[in-house]
Amino acid sequence: MKLFSTIFKPHSCLLVYRSVYTSRSCSKIKNLNEFLLKMPKESTHTITLKAQRLKIKEKGQKYPPGTVSLQVLGSGAKGAPRSLYLFTDQSRYLFNCGEGTQRLAHEHKMKLSKLEHIFITQGSWQNLGGLPGVVLTIQDVGVPEITLHGPSGIDEIFTATKRFVVLKNISVKAASCKPDDVYEDNAIRVSYVPIANEKPSSVESDSGTEQGSSDDDIDYYGHAVDRNPNKNAIPASTKTTSESPSHDKAKDIQVRRCVMCYIVRLQPRPGSLCLEKCVEAGVPPGPLLGRLKGGEDVVLVDGRVVRSSDVTLSADPGPVFLVVECPDESYLDPLVQNPAFVKYQAGQAGPDEMPMLIAHFTPQHIMDDPKYKEWMEKFSPSTHHLILNEGNKCMGSSAVHRIQHKLNLLEPSVFPLLRDHTVLKDSMCPTPNSEVSSDISARTNSTSDLGCDFSIVNAKTFCNVSLRPRKPLDNFTKVVCDPEEYKSEVMNIEGFPAELNKLTSELGGLTNQSDSEYPNVIFLGTGSCIPNKTRNTSGILLNISDDKCMLVDCGEGTYGQLVRFYGPEEVDRILSNLKAIYVSHLHADHHIGLIGVIKGIARVRNNARLYLLAPKQIMFWLNMYDKHFENILQNVQLVANQDLLHHNYQLDEATQNSLKCDLGFERVETAFVKHCPNAFGVTFKHVNGWKIxxxxxxxxxxxxxxxxxxxxxxxxxxxxxxxxxxxxxxKLHSTTSEAVDIGRRMDAGFTMLTHFSQRYAKLPRLGESGTFGDNVGIAFDNMKVRFQDLPKLKHLYPALRLMFQEDVDELETKAFKRQMKQERELKKKQKI
Incomplete structure (x- = not known):
């Protein structure tokens, strides 16, 4: 056997995995070895980007930034991330990083390339869930280092994820955040205010929730796969352990019991030079102007002294804003009684100390507490209170609605409209005051209860506070949905109306073989590697019956996709019915959304068992999170994929019967497949006879x-x-033809293609006909497929090609250029 390894940028999916080959032909091995050795072992573009960043950073550190704004990226609504982004001329800072942050940042072009500091208020998934994805993204654009600020031990999340979140070109460090510590750079000065609750943490005693885990020393992005057709994968050896590496009980207690609040002040900025005053003082053009601008007094040739203060405008002392979170009642007294906030409250604060804004990551039931309201009342009436919690409604994305409204024109039953609370264009509030007052009345009654004019703002994506120069808070730029615009974009495409009429006629001529609603499949994520604005990472909801469903893979943002599809009210019913989650393998894009879903289930039902069908090595990660951060495993029962192997079935009879009772499955079986270690394919055989x-x-x-x-x-x-x-x-993946061929060899009734590279954001490149027969379909996010819908899918492709013609043309152009490049390289080799 020969071992070859070449590693590319892990997050952009340019990964070359170590591969084990057995072959009768030594020459083939030699050729492959030469092929791999010629590939670049390290991406050179990140080196260039790092050098450019360093040069820009050194230049920018000389002066405080002239433009600083605070913008809501995620509102904290149900299924949406909660995150606040601080922009300056030279740098970026993120306050909390909920699951789905990178997807919204990508959609709204909030570039993460200048991000070097992330401030976390508490070690909860609502604040941490987007960290792995964001750090992978900024690694790929050349950020050399990211600093985490927050409760001690917050960086432990990267210890547990190191096997599936590969950080080779970026270092993650934790800042010291003691009460006397201060973070300071040319833009901001941050004081830390730790808030500890008084109740004992469950980590101080053995909770008994830890299940058998593996000390997972497998590199999932540098794995070995045997090409021998009789050996479809190499199961990794594991060693059982009951403790995570680098386990520190004191850190566990700290990260669980401590909330970190932040007092942020912009660095003072000297007043700008007034040229009119310089002319009046007789200062000649030249270097003297620069010295005056820098705050230095100068002496003119005639001996007169010109003071900098006489020719510059008023300095900006730097506004203050606070970032706070009070997760539950046990933190309430320690927060409201903390003396660190007193100097910023009305009656105590001078003009320069009054906070311009307080960002509240506090849940709504705590904000409604009279103690919390009284504490808010102590600040100046001019202070804006920005609320980022589950009571908000804005999920932040319009792109998902744009594509869904277009697809809905083709077949509404397959592409139903989404049901989250995105604002329709025609329903936008006519006046600013009407929205603010309605939110206050409906949610907090703060104006009447507190007897004070509070500026309370329910956060929405795009909500912006300009801190320098100071401007009124802008909460009226919204993420809006304009169905008529989306439809007109499609109907104005030449030939599309005729094609749509043809499709409608064809679908109308089909006869349903069944009117059964179940089973049905909801595709929640159909893209690979990283999410983009139209295709999320892997996730499928299998609705088995009216009261039974399960998830098949669970990439980042899966919980949010469920909320978008069903709406914030109906999704609770789905979560109540969710009996199991299957995870195929331990690449991040297939399971990093698992904790968000588990927490969503725990919110709507208590003490109900949740089966986790997954590689047993997943428990290294989950046990670590459960131990260090939050209890999530109380009701989770692991069913190891290794115990479900087709030719080595080892599941005990009691669990088999439970799966049959709770899910209706006669048999769930797995097989090792050719990808990373412990990667599985699966079949679900139902008692009613169907098999997926x-x-x-x-x-x-x-x-x-x-x-x-x-x-x-x-x-x-x-x-x-x-x-x-x-x-x-x-990369150990399949092409479209290979996937279709597997369906033929399997004698499958129908084959759905999914997990497309994000280069195919709208439509995969299938050629002119776009079909491999009557029983092949293309999956899209938020697509619902019942068995009786499958015959419809072959008719959709001509309309889809017209709908996404620009994207199709772009893919064809890239393919043509790629072919020309290959031909040029071939000619060069022939000449040699």
Missing amino acids: AYSGDTMPCDSFVELGKGSDLLIHEATMEDELKGEALI
Whole structure:
């Protein structure tokens, strides 16, 4: 055996995995070795970006920034991240980083390339869930180091995720955040205000929730896969342990019991030079002006002294804003009684100490507490109170509605409209005051209860506070949904109305073989690697019956996708019915959303069992999170994928019967597939006879074909187009034709293609016909498929090509350029 390894940028998915090959042909191995060795081992673009960043940073550190603003990225609404972004001329700062932050940042072009500091108020998933994805993203754009501020031990999240969140070009460090510590740079000065509760933390005693875990020393982005068709993967050896590495009980207590609040002041900025005053004082053009601007007094040639203060405008002392969180009642007294806030309260604060804004990450039931309201009342009436919590409604994305409204024109039953509370364009409030007053009346009654004119603002994505120069708070730039605009964009495409009429006629001629609603499949995420604004990472909801459902893979933002699809009210019913979550393998884009879903389930039901069907190594990560941060495993029962193997089924009879009772499955079986270690394909065989197969991530795999024989529905990854077969081989993925071929060999009734590279954000490149037969379909986010809908899908492709014609043309252009490049390289080799 030969071991080859070449590692690319992990987050951009340019990964080349170490691969183990057995072959009769030594020459093939030699050629492959040469091929891999010629590939760049390290991305050079990050080195260039780092050098550029350093140069810009050194230049910017000389002066305080002239433009500073605070903008809401995520409002904290149900299913949305809660995060606040501080922009300056030279740098960026993030306050909390909820799950889905990077997706919203990408959609709204809030660049993360200058982000170097993240401030966390509490070690909860609402604040931490987006950290792994954001750090991977900024690593890829050349950020050399990220500093985490917050309760001690907050950086432990990267200890547990190190096997599936690969940080090779960025270092993560934790700042010392003791009460006497201060973070300071050219833009801001941050004081830390730790708030500790008084109740004992569950970590101080053995909670008994930890399940058998593995000390996971596997590199999931540097794995070995045997190409021998009789060996579809190499199961990694593991060693059982009951303790996470670098375990520090004191840190556990600190991160669980401590909330970190922040007092942030902009650095003072000297007044700008007034040229008119300089002319009046007789200062000649030249270097004297620069010295005056820098605060230095100068002597003119005639001996007169010109003071800097006489020719400059008033200095800006730097406004103050606070970031606070009070997670529950146990923190309430320590917060409101903390003396660190007194000097900023009305009657105590001077003009320069009155906070311009207080950002509250506090849950609504605590904000409604009279003690909390009384504490808010102590600040100046001019202070804005910005609320980022679950009581808000803005989920922050319009792109998902844009594409869904377009797809809905084709077949409403397959592409239903989303049900989250995105504001429609025609329902926007006509006056600023009407929205603010209605929010206060409906949510906090703060004006009447407190007898004081509070400026309370319910956060929405785009809500902006300009701190320098000072401007009124802008909460009226909204993420809006304009259905008529979206429809007109499509209907104005030449030939589309005729194609739509043709499609409607074809679908109308189909006869339903069944009117059963179940089973049905909701595609929540159909993209690979990282989320973009139209395709989220892997996630599928399998609705088994009216009161039973399960998730199949669970990428970042899966919980938010459920809220968008069902709406914030109906999603609670779905979570109540959610009996199991299946995870195919331990790449981050397939399971990092798991904790968010588990917490969502815990919110709507108590003490109900949740089956987690996953590689057993996942418990290293989950046990660590449960121990260090929050209890999440009380009701989770692991069913290891290794125990469900088709040819080595080891699941005990009691658990088999429970799965049958709770989910209706006669049998759930897995097979190792050709991807990373402990990657599985799976089949779900229901007592009513139907069978669904899911590939997870894999190359074409004989063992999965055997496992899935006779499936009614195959859901198979199709990451790459056929012309990129070489790239698919390196990354251990399938092309579209390979996925379709697996369906044929499996004798599957229908094959749905999913997990597309994000280069195919709208439509994968399938060629002119776009079909491989009558039983192949393309998955989209927020697509609902019942068995009786499957025959409709083959008719959609011509309309889809017209709908996304610009994207299709762009893909064809790239393919043409790629082909020309290959031909040029071939000619060069022939000349040599």
